[in-house]
Amino acid sequence: MRSPPETDELDTPPRILMGPGPSTIDPRVLKAMSTQALGYMDPRFLDIMDDIQELLRYTFQTNNDWTLAISGTGTAAMEASIGNLVEPGEKVLVRTTAYWGDRVAQMTRRVGGEVVPLDVSGTDPLDPDDVAEAFAANDIDVFYICHADTTTGIRQPDMSELTDIAHEHDAYTIVDCVTSLSGVELHVDDWGIDVAYGSPQKCLSSTPGATPLTVNERAREKIQSRASDTDSWYLDLDLLMEYWGDERNYHHTAPVTPYYGLREALRLVAEEGLENRWERHREVAGELKAGIERIGLEMAAPEEYWLPSLNTVQVPDGVDDTAVIEFLMDEYDVEIASGLGELDGEIWRIGCMGYSARRQNVACLLTGLEEALEAQGYEVTEPSIEA
Amino acid sequence: MRSPPETDELDTPPRILMGPGPSTIDPRVLKAMSTQALGYMDPRFLDIMDDIQELLRYTFQTNNDWTLAISGTGTAAMEASIGNLVEPGEKVLVRTTAYWGDRVAQMTRRVGGEVVPLDVSGTDPLDPDDVAEAFAANDIDVFYICHADTTTGIRQPDMSELTDIAHEHDAYTIVDCVTSLSGVELHVDDWGIDVAYGSPQKCLSSTPGATPLTVNERAREKIQSRASDTDSWYLDLDLLMEYWGDERNYHHTAPVTPYYGLREALRLVAEEGLENRWERHREVAGELKAGIERIGLEMAAPEEYWLPSLNTVQVPDGVDDTAVIEFLMDEYDVEIASGLGELDGEIWRIGCMGYSARRQNVACLLTGLEEALEAQGYEVTEPSIEA
Numbered sequence: 001m002r003s004p005p006e007t008d009e010l011d012t013p014p015r016i017l018m019g020p021g022p023s024t025i026d027p028r029v030l031k032a033m034s035t036q037a038l039g040y041m042d043p044r045f046l047d048i049m050d051d052i053q054e055l056l057r058y059t060f061q062t063n064n065d066w067t068l069a070i071s072g073t074g075t076a077a078m079e080a081s082i083g084n085l086v087e088p089g090e091k092v093l094v095r096t097t098a099y100w101g102d103r104v105a106q107m108t109r110r111v112g113g114e115v116v117p118l119d120v121s122g123t124d125p126l127d128p129d130d131v132a133e134a135f136a137a138n139d140i141d142v143f144y145i146c147h148a149d150t151t152t153g154i155r156q157p158d159m160s161e162l163t164d165i166a167h168e169h170d171a172y173t174i175v176d177c178v179t180s181l182s183g184v185e186l187h188v189d190d191w192g193i194d195v196a197y198g199s200p201q202k203c204l205s206s207t208p209g210a211t212p213l214t215v216n217e218r219a220r221e222k223i224q225s226r227a228s229d230t231d232s233w234y235l236d237l238d239l240l241m242e243y244w245g246d247e248r249n250y251h252h253t254a255p256v257t258p259y260y261g262l263r264e265a266l267r268l269v270a271e272e273g274l275e276n277r278w279e280r281h282r283e284v285a286g287e288l289k290a291g292i293e294r295i296g297l298e299m300a301a302p303e304e305y306w307l308p309s310l311n312t313v314q315v316p317d318g319v320d321d322t323a324v325i326e327f328l329m330d331e332y333d334v335e336i337a338s339g340l341g342e343l344d345g346e347i348w349r350i351g352c353m354g355y356s357a358r359r360q361n362v363a364c365l366l367t368g369l370e371e372a373l374e375a376q377g378y379e380v381t382e383p384s385i386e387a
Numbered sequence: 388m389r390s391p392p393e394t395d396e397l398d399t400p401p402r403i404l405m406g407p408g409p410s411t412i413d414p415r416v417l418k419a420m421s422t423q424a425l426g427y428m429d430p431r432f433l434d435i436m437d438d439i440q441e442l443l444r445y446t447f448q449t450n451n452d453w454t455l456a457i458s459g460t461g462t463a464a465m466e467a468s469i470g471n472l473v474e475p476g477e478k479v480l481v482r483t484t485a486y487w488g489d490r491v492a493q494m495t496r497r498v499g500g501e502v503v504p505l506d507v508s509g510t511d512p513l514d515p516d517d518v519a520e521a522f523a524a525n526d527i528d529v530f531y532i533c534h535a536d537t538t539t540g541i542r543q544p545d546m547s548e549l550t551d552i553a554h555e556h557d558a559y560t561i562v563d564c565v566t567s568l569s570g571v572e573l574h575v576d577d578w579g580i581d582v583a584y585g586s587p588q589k590c591l592s593s594t595p596g597a598t599p600l601t602v603n604e605r606a607r608e609k610i611q612s613r614a615s616d617t618d619s620w621y622l623d624l625d626l627l628m629e630y631w632g633d634e635r636n637y638h639h640t641a642p643v644t645p646y647y648g649l650r651e652a653l654r655l656v657a658e659e660g661l662e663n664r665w666e667r668h669r670e671v672a673g674e675l676k677a678g679i680e681r682i683g684l685e686m687a688a689p690e691e692y693w694l695p696s697l698n699t700v701q702v703p704d705g706v707d708d709t710a711v712i713e714f715l716m717d718e719y720d721v722e723i724a725s726g727l728g729e730l731d732g733e734i735w736r737i738g739c740m741g742y743s744a745r746r747q748n749v750a751c752l753l754t755g756l757e758e759a760l761e762a763q764g765y766e767v768t769e770p771s772i773e774a
Contacts, residue, residue: 001662002444002445002449002450003445004442004445004656004657004658004660004661005438005444005445005657007438007442007654007657010419010422010647010650010651012422012423012431013425013431014423015426015429017424022640023424024423025423025644030422030423033420033421034417034418034421035397035399035417036399036402036411036417037402037409037411037412038399038402040409041724051392054392055391055392057392058389058390058391071460071596072459072463072621073458073639073640073641074639075620075638075639076458076459076639079619079620083619103620107620110617110619110620111618201424201643207424207643207645208458208639208642208643209644229496229497230497231497231619232466232497232618232619233466233490233497234463250727251462252461252462252463252595253409253586253588253595254460255459255460255595255645256409256588257412257420257594257645257648258642258644261644263394264397267394267396270391270392270394271391273391274391335426
């Protein structure tokens, strides 16, 4: 027999999570997640699932019947969207030069789809003219749009204009709302989004593991008339909806604790009200942005595309970005992140999401950032926090 | 704007979970799951992942480097096993007449594998002679074995004999340990198992959402020399191990709360000791079995294949199985389950797993079962609980 390893009781440092996610979990969500399990067919558990669906419909601003939580992280929801909506041989328009777009392209190829690259460089949001051109030149079936990009801190405007172009060509839209859901204005139905997914651990401040997804009637019909089964049985939406819908057919054992967390996180959204919540994210992230600019740093995203839930800041010349990140972690237990992929070393990524979007966190972060920069000889223009 | 729905604070009845899973979550696991999140690259979080790996190696009794938790439920781990090990055109030997075997067959076909049905009827475990015959007649690449079947309550004996047959034919074995891991004797390395997966919510008594999986060197080499990528990007083990291994490359945001729960559940296994834990399951389920037989009911599984973690009981003629299940739920808050698929109405399924495997639960269940049967006019042979 192999011997048992020695481990200590779980003991975590009191981090303030201001990176690209997870955000700090709301204490009410933590309390809900310490609740005892129920069986996956317990009538009380099915009621909890119904609550989650209704609360998700509010949060997505949709009437979609097919609204559920996927038993996995945001990446699983991304794969569920691609895997169900895209049939072998179908063409997916995606900005392959973007981090998430590249991932979507990989997933598309794996399920037998064909990638039509929207080859626009830089970090600006998609331009409807480029999209219209791509649609005119290719017979596109599915169009992937990232609404709020955690790698660039860019919020995609013109959502309705983009979905209109797709629909004029009988194509379907998949919108990645991972970093926008409940933190930034989003109207799934009004914007004509066919499939949207979010994240539980960003602006919702729950744990990863049960991820919001919604599918409109039009996309549901496409999925239900597929010529072949989806490659994935686990993420087959038609089978999943037999459990989430009236049939209540067993598919897999529901991740009960993440469901409890998601439900409570969504209740907090309903209590605060979506519009108030969007405004809080703008206000608190606005204070952060103002402080950053007072120090003399520059935001990486232009004002018009600013994404309050994820703020990207240019690393000034001569400053070691990693040393700043480590200083914040070591001295203030504040987590922020470096750039991902090509933006590594170029920017910092500072989340301002859900429960983490609080003035106390911004004050602490700005104080620490100023100290970290000064420790490297960087001269701040004026104090980050207004006297 | 769609209006927010009204919901109440989470309030769950005090169920005793004695069904096929989830089991009652250990209070220490619930406490661990109420711990605040950490970022997925936080050094302290990476230490937690290392702990999980070491604890899983003990629990699986393996030295496998590729030992991890899949970010999904047991079904995701099943799909990860099939999806990574099986290449298009390869042949998978599986008992398609079994509930889980049928699911494996569906997954195999979806990823382009060919199913070789092991067409044995009834609920008896696999007979090595049948397996040897199938291997002699077919060029089999992968062999799926269910070690402990929650649908039949049957424990598969002769595990080494079965894996030996596969290895003599250069095939690989996938073993489903969902209902055995930590509750029933299991030796992944000594039994020559190539890929094994378990469940966090059965004998481990944590939440579903982070599922144990282990892959030996031989299977790892097969996976790493695939001619084509796996269909799933989310469940691509080679990519996942870049996060779980030394590279620490970001793949997806780890389900932090289920990880905390799994770690604490595995610590409880290490503290109790595997052999003691197996013995506890035998003892407590043994009391359950003795009580059931005293009433005059018959166990569905033969003594030699008895699975202490999941006890199947024949429904006597003239008894409404659903009424008994409802009585137990209504009067004692005890959850047991009916048969699945073809066994619906034929058997009850009574779990005795992890934290639920306690004498107090058995006493309550037997009392309630006796009352429920008597309410239907069934005459018990003698009281379920010995005077």
